[in-house]
Amino acid sequence: MDETTIKNRRYADVIVEISHEKVDRAFQYLIPEALLGQIAPGVRVHVPFGQGNKDMTGYVVELSEEADYPVEKMKEIRCIDEKATTLESDLIQTAYWMKSHYGSTMITALKTVLPVKQKLKQPERKKVIRRCGREEIEKQLAECERKHQTAKVRVLNALLEEEILPYSLLREKLNVAAPTLNSLEKQGIIAIEKEHYYRNPVKRTEAREAARMLSAGQRHIIDDVMADYRAGRPGTYLIQGITGSGKTEVYLGIIEEMIGMGKQAIMLIPEIALTYQTLLRFYKRFGDRVSVINSTLSMGEKYDQTERARRGELDVMIGPRSALFTPFPNLGVIVIDEEHENSYKSETMPKYHARETAVQIASLKGASVVLGSATPSLEASYRAEKGEYKRYLLKERLTGGMLPKVYTVDLREELKEGNRSIFSRKLKELLEQRLAAGEQSMLFLNRRGYAGFISCRACGHVMKCPHCDVSLSEHKNGMLVCHYCGYEEKRPPLCPSCGSRYLLGFRAGTEQIEEAVYKEFPGARVLRMDADSTRSKESYEKILSAFADGKADILVGTQMIVKGHDFPNVTLVGILAADLSLNQNDYRAGERTFQLLTQAAGRAGRGEKPGEVVIQTYQPEHYSIVHAAGQDYEGFYKEEIVYRELLQYPPAAHMLAILAVSGEEAEGNGVLETFARLVRERFGRDKSLYIIGPAQAAVARINDLYRHTLYLKHSDYERLVQIKDMLEAYGKEQDFKKLNIQFDFNPMNTY
Ligand code: ADP
Ligand code: ZN
Ligand code: ZN
Numbered sequence: 001m002d003e004t005t006i007k008n009r010r011y012a013d014v015i016v017e018i019s020h021e022k023v024d025r026a027f028q029y030l031i032p033e034a035l036l037g038q039i040a041p042g043v044r045v046h047v048p049f050g051q052g053n054k055d056m057t058g059y060v061v062e063l064s065e066e067a068d069y070p071v072e073k074m075k076e077i078r079c080i081d082e083k084a085t086t087l088e089s090d091l092i093q094t095a096y097w098m099k100s101h102y103g104s105t106m107i108t109a110l111k112t113v114l115p116v117k118q119k120l121k122q123p124e125r126k127k128v129i130r131r132c133g134r135e136e137i138e139k140q141l142a143e144c145e146r147k148h149q150t151a152k153v154r155v156l157n158a159l160l161e162e163e164i165l166p167y168s169l170l171r172e173k174l175n176v177a178a179p180t181l182n183s184l185e186k187q188g189i190i191a192i193e194k195e196h197y198y199r200n201p202v203k204r205t206e207a208r209e210a211a212r213m214l215s216a217g218q219r220h221i222i223d224d225v226m227a228d229y230r231a232g233r234p235g236t237y238l239i240q241g242i243t244g245s246g247k248t249e250v251y252l253g254i255i256e257e258m259i260g261m262g263k264q265a266i267m268l269i270p271e272i273a274l275t276y277q278t279l280l281r282f283y284k285r286f287g288d289r290v291s292v293i294n295s296t297l298s299m300g301e302k303y304d305q306t307e308r309a310r311r312g313e314l315d316v317m318i319g320p321r322s323a324l325f326t327p328f329p330n331l332g333v334i335v336i337d338e339e340h341e342n343s344y345k346s347e348t349m350p351k352y353h354a355r356e357t358a359v360q361i362a363s364l365k366g367a368s369v370v371l372g373s374a375t376p377s378l379e380a381s382y383r384a385e386k387g388e389y390k391r392y393l394l395k396e397r398l399t400g401g402m403l404p405k406v407y408t409v410d411l412r413e414e415l416k417e418g419n420r421s422i423f424s425r426k427l428k429e430l431l432e433q434r435l436a437a438g439e440q441s442m443l444f445l446n447r448r449g450y451a452g453f454i455s456c457r458a459c460g461h462v463m464k465c466p467h468c469d470v471s472l473s474e475h476k477n478g479m480l481v482c483h484y485c486g487y488e489e490k491r492p493p494l495c496p497s498c499g500s501r502y503l504l505g506f507r508a509g510t511e512q513i514e515e516a517v518y519k520e521f522p523g524a525r526v527l528r529m530d531a532d533s534t535r536s537k538e539s540y541e542k543i544l545s546a547f548a549d550g551k552a553d554i555l556v557g558t559q560m561i562v563k564g565h566d567f568p569n570v571t572l573v574g575i576l577a578a579d580l581s582l583n584q585n586d587y588r589a590g591e592r593t594f595q596l597l598t599q600a601a602g603r604a605g606r607g608e609k610p611g612e613v614v615i616q617t618y619q620p621e622h623y624s625i626v627h628a629a630g631q632d633y634e635g636f637y638k639e640e641i642v643y644r645e646l647l648q649y650p651p652a653a654h655m656l657a658i659l660a661v662s663g664e665e666a667e668g669n670g671v672l673e674t675f676a677r678l679v680r681e682r683f684g685r686d687k688s689l690y691i692i693g694p695a696q697a698a699v700a701r702i703n704d705l706y707r708h709t710l711y712l713k714h715s716d717y718e719r720l721v722q723i724k725d726m727l728e729a730y731g732k733e734q735d736f737k738k739l740n741i742q743f744d745f746n747p748m749n750t751y
Contacts, residue, residue, distance in 0.1 A: 010030065010031055010036070010065065010067075011028050011029070011030060011031065011063065011064045011065070011066070011067050011068070011074075012028070012029050012030075012031050012039055012045075012060045012062070012063055012077060013026035013027070013028055013029075013060065013061050013062040013063075013064070013106075014026060014027055014028075014029050014045060014047055014058040014059065014060055014061070014077070015027075015058050015059050015061055015110075016047065016049055016056050016057070016058035017056065017057075017058065026061055026062070026106075027047075027049075027058075028064075028067065028068050028069065028074060029045075029047055029074065029075055029076060029077045030071065030074045030075065030076045030077065031063075031076075031077055032076050032077060035077060035079075035080065038080060039060055039063065039077065039080070040060065040063070041060055041061055041062060041063065041092055041093055041095075041096035042059065042060065042088075042089040042090070042092040042093035042096065043059070043060045043080060043089065044057055044058070044059050044060075044080070044081040044083075044088070044089060045057065045058060045059075045060060045077045045078070045079065045080055045081055046077070046078040046079050046080075046081055047075065047077055047078060048075050048076075048078060053075070055078070057081050059088055059089065059092050060092075061092055061095075061096070061106050061110065062096070062106045087310060087327040087329065088327075090327075090361075090364050090365065091113045091114060091325065091327060092110070092113075093364060094113050094325070094357070094360065094361055094364065095109035095110045095112065095113045095114075096109070097357075097360050098112065098113070098350045098352050098357065099350060100721065100725075101350075101352075101356075101360075101721065101745070102349075102350040102351050102352050102743065102744075102745055103349070103350065103351075103724045103728060103743030103745070104349040104350035104351075104743075105349075108349050108350060109350050112322075112325070112346075112350060112352075113325040114325075115302060115303045115306040115307075115325070115327075125166075125167075125168075125194070125288075126166075126167035126168075126192055126193065126194060127164055127165065127166060127167060127192070127193055127194075128155075128159075128164070128165045128166075128167050128170055128181065128190050128191075128192055129163065129164050129190060129191045129192075129193060130159045130163045130164070130189070130190060131188060131189060131190055131191050132188070132189055134160065136189070137156055137159055137160055137189070138160070140152075140156055140187075140189060141153060141156045141157065141160075144156060150545070150546075150549045150551075151174075151175070151176045151177065151180045152180060152183075152184065153549070154174045154175075154176060154545065154549075155170060155174065155176055155180065155181070155184060155190075156189075158170065158174060158276075158280075159189075159190070161280075162280070162284065165280075165283075166283060166288075167181070167192060169276060169279055169280065169283070172296065172541070173274075173275060173276035173279060173541065174276050174541075174545070175541040175542055175544075175545045213249075214246075214249065214253065215246060215398070217246075217392075217393075217394055217395075218246050218249055218250050218253065218394070220392075221237070221239060221250050221254075221392045221394075222250055222253040222254050222257065224237075224390070224392075225237055225254055225333075225368060225370065226254065226257050228368070229258075229332070229333075229368050232366075234362065234366055234367055234368040234369075235368060235369075235389070235390060236359055236362075236368070236369040236370075236371065236383075236388065236389045236390070237368065237369070237370045237371065237389060237390045237391075237392065238339075238371045238372075238373075238376060238380050238381070238383075238384045238389045238390070238391045238392070239370065239371065239372040239373075239391075239392050239394060240372075240373060240374070240376055240391060240392070240393050240394070240633070241372070241374065241393065241394030241395065242374045242394075242397060242403075242602065242631075243374055243397075243602050244397040244398060244606070245374075245394035245395065245396060245397055245398060246394055246398045247337070247372040247394060248278070248281065248337070248372075250370075250372075250394075251267065251335045251337065251370065251372065252281065252282075252285050254333055254335070254368075254370060255267070255286070255315075255316060255333065255335070256285065256286075258332035258333050259286070259289075259315045259316075259332075261332065262330060263330050263331065263332025263333070263367075264309070264314065264315050264316065264317075264328035264329070264330055264331055264332060265315065265316045265317075265331075265332060265333045265334070265335065266316075266317050266323055266324060266326055266328070266331065266333075266334045266335070266358075267282070267316055267317065267318045267319075267323075267335045267337070268318075268319065268320065268321065268323055268324065268334070268335065268336045268337065268344070268354060268358070269318060269319070269320070269337045269338070270320060270337075270338050270341045270343045270344070270563070271294055271295060271320040271343065272343075272560065272563045273337070273338060273563055274292065274294060274318070274319075274320075275565060275566075277566065279292060279318065282316060282318060286315055286316050289313070289314055289315040289316065290314070290315065290316045290317075290318060291305050291308060291309070291314050291316070291317055291318070292317075292318045292319060293305055293317065293318070293319030293320070293322065293323045293326075294319060294320065295320070305317070305326075306325075306326055306327055309326045309327055309328050310327045310328075310329070312329060314328075320343065321343065321344055321346065321354045324354055324357060324358060324361065331361075331362075331365045331367045332367055332368070333362075333367055333368045333369070333370060334358045334361065334362055334367060334368075334369050334370070335369075335370045335371075335372070336354060336355060336358060336369070336370070336371050336372070337372050337373075338372070338373055338563075339355055339371040339372060339373045339376065339377060339380055340373045340375055340376055340377040340380070340595055342592075342748050345747075345748045349742060349743075351742070351743070351744045351745065351747075353746070355371065355377075355379070355380070371389070374598065374599070374602065374633075375594065375595045375598050375599070375633055376633075377591070378591055378637070378640060378641060378644065378650075378651050379650065379651040379746075381637050381641075382641065382651040382652070383651070402605060402610050402611075403605075403631060404573070404601055404602075404604040404605045404610070404611035404612055404613045405610070405611070405612050405613070406601055406612075406613045406614075406615060406629045406630075406631070407426055407612070407613070407614050407615070408615045408617065408620050408625065408626075408629045409424040409426050409427065409614060409615065409616045409617070409620075410617065410618075410620045411424065411577075411616055411617060411618050412618055414616075421516070421520065422512075422513060422516050422576060423516070423520060423574075423576075424614065424616050426614055427574045427614040427616065428520065430572050430574075430612055430614060431520075431521065431554070431572065431574070432521070434553070434571060434572050435521060435524055435553055438553075439569060439570070439571045439572070439609065440547070440550070440552075440553060440554070440555070440567060440569045440570045440571070440572075441553065441554045441555075441570065441571070441572040441573070441574065442554070442555045442556075442557070442561055442562075442567075442570055442572070442573045442574070442600075442603055442604075443513055443517070443554060443555070443556045443557075443573075443574045443576060444557065444558075444561060444562055444573065444574065444575050444576065444600045445509070445510050445513060445556070445557070445558060445576045445577060445580070446558060446559065446577070446580045446581045446596060454471070454472065454474050454480065454491065454503060454504065455471075455503070455504070456495040456497060456498060456500055456502060456503050456504075457500070457502035457503075457504055458495065458498055458500035458502050459495060459497055459498040459500065461495050461496070461497035461498065461503075463480055463492075463496075463503075465482035465484065465485065465487050466487065467482070467485050467487055467701070467702070467703050467704045468482055468484045468485050468487070468699065468701050468702045468703065469699055469700040469701040469702075470482060470483070470484055470699055472487075472489070473509070474491060475511065476511050476515075478490060478491050479491065484699065484702050484703070485702060485703045491503075510528055510529075510530045510556050510557060510558060511528065513556050513576065514526050514528045514556050517554055517556065521554075524553050524554055525551065525552040525553045525554070526552055526553070526554045526555075526556060527543055527546060527547050527551070527552040527554070527555050527556070528543075528555075528556045528557060529543045529544075529555060529556070529557035529558070529560050529561055530557055530558040530560065540560070543555075544565055547567060548565075548567060550569065555567075555570075559596065561603075562596060562599045562600040562603055563599065566606050567603070567606065568606055568607025568608070569607060569609075570603055570604060570605075570606065570607075570611070571604060571605055571607075571609050571610070571611045571612065572604060572611065572612050572613070572614075573600055573601060573603050573604040573611070573612075573613045573614070574613075574614045574616070575597060575600050575601075575613070575614065575615045575616060575617075576616055577616060577617070577618075578593065578597055578615050578616060578617040578619075578625050578628075579593075579617050579618050579619050579622070579625075581593045581596060582619065582622060582624060582625075586749055586750045587644070587647070587649045587650075587750065588748065588749065590622075590623070590624045590640055590643070591624075591640060593624040593625070593628070594624040594627060594628050594636050594640075597615060597624070597625065597628035597629075598628050598631060598633075600613070601613040601615075601628065601629075601631065615628070615629055623635075623636065623639045623640075624636065624640075627639075648690060648713050648715070649713070650746040651746075653688075653713050653714060653715045654713065654714055654715070654716070654717045654720055654745065654746055655711060655712070655713050655720075655745070655746055655747065656711070656712045656713075656714075656720040656723065656724060656743060656744070656745055657709060657710075657711055657743070657744040657745075657747045657750070657751060658672065658675060658709065658710040658711075658712070658727070658741065658742070658743055658744075659697065659707060659708070659709055659741070659742045659744065659751050660672050660694075660707070660708045660709075660710075660739060660740070660741055661705050661706070661707055661739070661740040661741075661742070662705065662706050662708075662738060662739045662740070663704070663705060663706070663738045664706070664738070665706040667706075667738065667739055668706050668707070668708040668739060669694055669696075669706075669708045671734075671736070671739060671741070672693065672694030672708050672709070672710040673694060674730075675694075675710055675727050675730075676691055676693070676694060676710055678726065678727065678730060679691060679712065679723055679726075679727075682726065683719070683723065686714075686719070688714055688715050688716070688719075689712065689713070689714050689719070690711075690712065690713040690714070691710070691711075691712055692710070692711040692712070692713070693708075693709055693710040693711055694708050694709065694710040695708065695709060695710075696708060696709075697709045697751040698750065698751060699751075707751065709750075709751045711750075717745070720745065724743050724745075727741075728743075
């Protein structure tokens, strides 16, 4: 906000005694003349409160030019509180930035950044401690392997590496049930103890050993980032390197140096990649001054973790997107691993992106931001190209594993040769080899369920959800399911429209692949992982550990199987229909396809044995597929950015998507028509502004609510914010009852 805007705003919304439950109760106060220009969101003030005008402190969350109620009755702010704790102030400023930058109410933004205050009894933090020597453990291990007690095997293996382990890590990430641990305790192999007996088991020597191992490239990055920081020039850095190239080791190094300077670190990792191995590395390095936030924690537990951070009991907070708001007193660095992941963008208001928000928080706190990825987002590469981020490359895989050999198979050729199976001849041949050799394979499909729709071959009737504008998917149990609202119906025997018996499915989902594997390779053991088979968190870890334990030869799955997890025995990855994710009407489809294929290919050959990858596609000449097969990021980036620049898509320009969700079809469309007209009236002469729509959304109806979109593109983000503010103000005036308007800046998907 500039000086004059601030001066025009005479009224301040103040939240007294801020806490999560109270954020929707702000009180408006008059700003006295003397304080005009000094009061801004995040400033702590003294105000007269209640009947007796008791002196209370509160935080300013918003300024406005107009009073919400008669000015005669309005009390004045007394003074600014000089003893303000900057933590709250920073969080409020962050919320204010998010509200202005992404569009939402201040309340929603505050609720996003402030932890829910909830007292709970001190949660039990337990540790598992090894109570016998290595030999005894190894003896037990052999015994358990013989008895196929695989959960015990996992625990014992972990204990061979580490003598003390957090209880929760074993339970949640190694998928070990409590009775298993209790039984090990009874046998005298482990002890389960409350944590406070074992504060800070950091093994300093190990940390130093790890630091000595660093390659010259790794050392250079750490030194460079730290030199900037020490010189008071914290920046944003992009580390580009394939999985296994040593990025995590660099993060650990930077964080360690920050901690050495009395600073703290926030480490963002997509939830799906919060694996046992990754978390263990952090625990090993930083002991119990590390904490993890994830979606399985209750509100109370999350609050407890943020309080520990605030009190200075933690050095590192690891977690997905929301860990960004950890109130550290001396934040030194925010690291974002896999920065290209879609999950860094919030799907609810405010629709913030963790990368941009991290840069904002870092500038508020004087911290550095480190981004890492094997396939950086176009955004990050573009910023690096422009010199806004410093880029580093890590080129080699340090674990020695060779890059996999990739074969691209043209499915049109297969069909010409008379192969109607979903496995190309090449893939079939390689799968047979793996089965014979006792090695594991992964088959990847970018879709779930039977995905394909059911249609009548006689009249063309398509089975659709009665509440949503999408076709129903056939599942193995004979049900037709809507993946948007969950609606289910039994598959009718005859076409409801013409009565024909030829109501057939277009089958191309994970379930069908599982069936096809059983048919082609009798005796093969298959596990399937997709959103349907992993409704609960537990089943997700269960399938992964079963596969890691060698309980299946082939893992069939969607996106979920290509992220995060390492299976050293996997030497073959088959990508069944690489184009599925290309044929979406979405400007990020090419990028997403490239990332997915590169990641999937990277799953093969992570152990000692070399890996092979088969990419099956109908468009072998498409640049996303060509460059993914060649593991060529630069080549992909060069072609993709030309397309974005040509069509003014992010990151070459900025885009604002406006989504109207309404019960009446005409209403949503009508409002967006008005929006478009208002924008034309006020900004029509701006040659850099593009207005697209309004139009029906790609999915025009969900749960009986109609969806319409309007897209705006402009090279200047601020101009789009201006437009959003104008439309938001108009919307407030109109006070739409049955209409929901959502703003989404630089959306990850088109609606
Ligand atoms: P990334 O995060 O890029 O996947 P990691 O940091 O996890 O890479 O490193 C991959 C593997 O290589 C890990 O097992 C790690 O311990 C090991 N490693 C990392 N740096 C070095 C190094 N300088 N020398 C030897 N091994 C290393
Ligand atoms: Zn539906
Ligand atoms: Zn029909």
